Structures are given as C-alpha cells and as structure tokens.
Amino acid sequence: MFQKKTIKDIDLNEKKVFVRVDFNVPLKNGKVVDDTRIKAAIPTIQYLLNCNAAVILASHLGRPGGEPKEEFSLKPVADYFEHLIDARVLFVNDCMGAMVEEAAKNLQNGEILILENTRFHPEEEANDPLMGAKLASLADVFVNDAFGTAHRAHASNVGIAKHIPAVSGLLLEREINYLGNTISDPEKPFIAILGGAKVSGKINVIDNLAGKVDYFLIGGGMANTFFAAQGYKMGDSLVEEESLGIAKEILKGTGKKLLLPIDVVISDEFSASANNKTIPIGDIPESWSIMDLGPLSLNKFGKIIRDSKTIVWNGPMGVFEFPAFAKGTFSMAKIVAESNAVTIVGGGDSAAALKESGLSDKITHISTGGGASLKMLEGSLLPGLEALNDK
Ligand code: AMP
Numbered sequence: 001m002f003q004k005k006t007i008k009d010i011d012l013n014e015k016k017v018f019v020r021v022d023f024n025v026p027l028k029n030g031k032v033v034d035d036t037r038i039k040a041a042i043p044t045i046q047y048l049l050n051c052n053a054a055v056i057l058a059s060h061l062g063r064p065g066g067e068p069k070e071e072f073s074l075k076p077v078a079d080y081f082e083h084l085i086d087a088r089v090l091f092v093n094d095c096m097g098a099m100v101e102e103a104a105k106n107l108q109n110g111e112i113l114i115l116e117n118t119r120f121h122p123e124e125e126a127n128d129p130l131m132g133a134k135l136a137s138l139a140d141v142f143v144n145d146a147f148g149t150a151h152r153a154h155a156s157n158v159g160i161a162k163h164i165p166a167v168s169g170l171l172l173e174r175e176i177n178y179l180g181n182t183i184s185d186p187e188k189p190f191i192a193i194l195g196g197a198k199v200s201g202k203i204n205v206i207d208n209l210a211g212k213v214d215y216f217l218i219g220g221g222m223a224n225t226f227f228a229a230q231g232y233k234m235g236d237s238l239v240e241e242e243s244l245g246i247a248k249e250i251l252k253g254t255g256k257k258l259l260l261p262i263d264v265v266i267s268d269e270f271s272a273s274a275n276n277k278t279i280p281i282g283d284i285p286e287s288w289s290i291m292d293l294g295p296l297s298l299n300k301f302g303k304i305i306r307d308s309k310t311i312v313w314n315g316p317m318g319v320f321e322f323p324a325f326a327k328g329t330f331s332m333a334k335i336v337a338e339s340n341a342v343t344i345v346g347g348g349d350s351a352a353a354l355k356e357s358g359l360s361d362k363i364t365h366i367s368t369g370g371g372a373s374l375k376m377l378e379g380s381l382l383p384g385l386e387a388l389n390d391k
Pocket of ligand 1: 290
C-alpha cells in the first residue's frame with residue numbers, strides 16, 4: 001500500500017499547486033528528442049487542471065552547475081509541452097524572484113506556468129532552506145511527481161515540502177507501487193535480469209533481491225567479472241578487477257540462483273565493424289572481448305522468463321550501441337515483452353531498446369528514473385518520497 005498522501009487525497013479546487021516534474025529530457029539543437037518523461041507527467045497535470053487548480057511546473061534540465069546557461073533552458077521544453085495540453089501555458093525565465101512571484105500570483109485556475117531550470121541556482125542541489133521556503137511561497141500545495149530525481153534531496157523536491165501540504169503525483173505513486181511494492185511482494189516465480197557495464201553499480205541490488213528472486217539472469221559486461229571470478233581468462237573483455245572479491249562472494253551466496261551466459265559473441269576490437277564470432281563460454285582468446293549474449297544463452301534465459309510471473313529488467317545484455325552486438329539486448333526486449341508476467345523495466349538503455357523495437361506498450365511498467373529505479377531495487381528510501389505527508 002502506498003503510504004503517502006496523493007493528489008487524490010486533498011482538495012485542489014482553486015488552489016495554486018507547485019508540481020515538481022521531471023522534464024529532464026534529451027534535447028538536440030534546441031528540440032526535444034524523447035518526450036517520454038514529459039508525457040509521463042501529463043496524467044497528474046491533467047488531473048490538477050480538471051480540479052480547477054492553477055498549476056506551476058518546476059524541473060531541472062541537465063547539469064548547468066548552479067548558473068544560468070542557455071543550452072540548459074527549459075524554454076524549448078515549455079514550447080513543446082504547450083502542444084501536448086489543452087490549456088494556456090506560460091513560461092518565466094527564472095524559478096525565484098519578483099518576476100516569478102508576480103507570474104505565480106497572476107496565474108489563473110486552469111492555467112499552467114512553467115518555471116526555468118531549478119539548477120540555475122546552486123541552492124537547488126544544496127537543498128538550501130531559503131530556496132525551499134521561496135518556492136513554497138508561490139503555492140498552496142506541493143506535488144512531487146519527479147520520480148527521476150526522488151533519490152536526491154534538493155530544494156525543489158525536499159526543501160519545499162516542509163512548508164506547505166506535500167503530496168505525491170500519480171507518476172511517483174505508480175513508480176513506487178511497481179518498483180517498491182510489487183517487488184517486495186512479487187508473484188513467484190520472480191526473476192531479475194541484470195546487465196550493463198559493471199557489477200559494482202548493482203551489488204546492492206543483488207544483495208537486496210537475493211532473498212526474493214528465484215533467479216538472477218546476468219548479461220552484459222557484468223557477467224565478465226563473474227566469469228573472471230570463476231577463473232576464466234577474459235582476454236580484453238571489460239572486467240572490474242576491484243570487484244572480483246565481491247563477485248566471488250555473490251557467486252557463493254546466490255549459488256544456483258545466479259545464471260550466467262553459456263555462449264557469447266566476442267570481437268577482436270571494441271568497434272562497430274570488428275570481426276566477431278560466437279563461442280561457448282570458456283577462456284576468451286587473448287585480445288578478444290565479450291560483446292554480447294549468444295543464441296544458446298538467449299534460449300536458456302528465454303525459457304526461464306516464459307515461466308516467470310514477475311520480471312524486473314535493468315541494463316543492456318551487450319554493447320548494444322554497435323548494431324553487430326545489439327542482438328542480445330533487442331532479443332531480450334522481445335522475450336520480456338512477450339511474457340505474460342508483470343514486467344518492470346528500469347534504466348534508460350533497456351527502456352530505449354524496448355522503445356526502438358516498438359514494444360514499450362507490452363511492458364507493465366517502464367520506469368522514468370535510472371538512478372532512482374536502482375535505488376528502489378536496492379531497497380533504499382528515496383528522500384523525495386520521504387518528504388511527503390503520510391496518508
Ligand atoms: P550501465 O550504465 O552499467 O547500465 O551500462 C550500460 C553500458 O554497458 C552500455 O553502454 C553498454 O555498451 C555497456 N556494456 C554492456 N555489455 C558490455 C560488454 N560486454 N562489454 C563492455 N560494455 C558493455
């Protein structure tokens with residue numbers, strides 16, 4: 001059960017509502033190239049408009065380093081957003097100060113005001129109490145719907161919550177329900193598919209899930225470190241020498257639960273046009289590297305996936321940026337999408353593979369947060385959620 005108050009628990013009629021959204025989207029030449037996060041915030045914003053609230057939206061974009069920089073302006077995002085919603089949308093080129101106060105005061109019910117990048121002020125990431133108070137002074141109610149930054153304690157998601165009623169938006173609630181509640185009480189068999197470059201980033205995830213999952217299916221560069229810990233020669237493969245000790249411990253602790261690839265695609269250099277071949281797992285020839293899962297591994301993992309009831313997937317199965325080594329990740333996307341299980345996907349790379357394959361809508365829940373979703377899988381509390389009012 002979600003334990004925080006949400007927008008459905010409070011009166012929003014004619015209220016000024018400050019919503020922290022995650023509009024931290026990729027831009028190219030001043031144009032939004034992926035609007036997933038913007039669209040994910042719309043149910044909350046639309047709900048507030050339907051309640052006759054005046055809506056103030058705040059977000060960060062990129063890492064401007066605490067000062068205004070044009071390339072990190074939210075103006076192009078505001079322009080884009082305007083076309084997605086049937087309401088008057090205004091933009092103000094700061095998030096604090098007299099001009100912002102005036103714009104917030106004049107904002108009418110049913111209208112939207114988008115503030116400039118919160119990270120144009122160093123006080124944001126320092127969670128400066130004064131900034132939290134100033135942001136709060138703009139509104140009657142605070143709504144956090146920015147799951148992507150919920151693992152950070154900043155002024156616009158934590159500081160502000162001390163001053164006015166603070167509740168969750170619909171996206172944040174959904175993320176927590178899937179990444180927290182579903183995973184803490186999953187329908188079994190429950191499996192975690194983990195990939196990506198490093199073991200070190202996922203040790204806490206493995207620790208937290210070890211008592212809950214039936215299987216870990218490991219792919220990507222992560223698997224190399226486990227193979228090295230088992231004594232195989234890894235050629236030029238990416239191996240985290242400093243994680244060999246912990247990898248050995250994990251192998252011992254998880255036993256037959258942790259499944260590694262049985263065949264792999266190797267290449268003679270780290271490039272898109274490298275020579276490649278598929279081999280059963282064993283010593284990797286000198287100066288060759290593991291780049292992807294092989295077909296036998298996909299077949300073996302696929303059988304387990306098809307028998308599962310709950311699946312969480314985080315991280316690519318290979319160097320999917322090169323088409324020659326993307327098959328493992330894209331085949332995995334297809335296998336996960338075709339499963340009848342509750343499927344929960346975190347991490348930008350896995351989500352991107354699903355999107356590119358046109359399979360996103362076959363997944364139960366694709367998280368909008370990379371770092372935040374890993375924190376949830378680690379079982380950590382998120383400051384942005386903790387700061388909200390209890391039910
Ligand atoms: P992460 O941020 O830890 O999820 O890692 C994502 C990155 O892992 C992607 O950029 C992949 O190219 C990379 N990756 C996946 N498999 C391998 C591999 N076998 N060798 C090197 N890098 C890999």
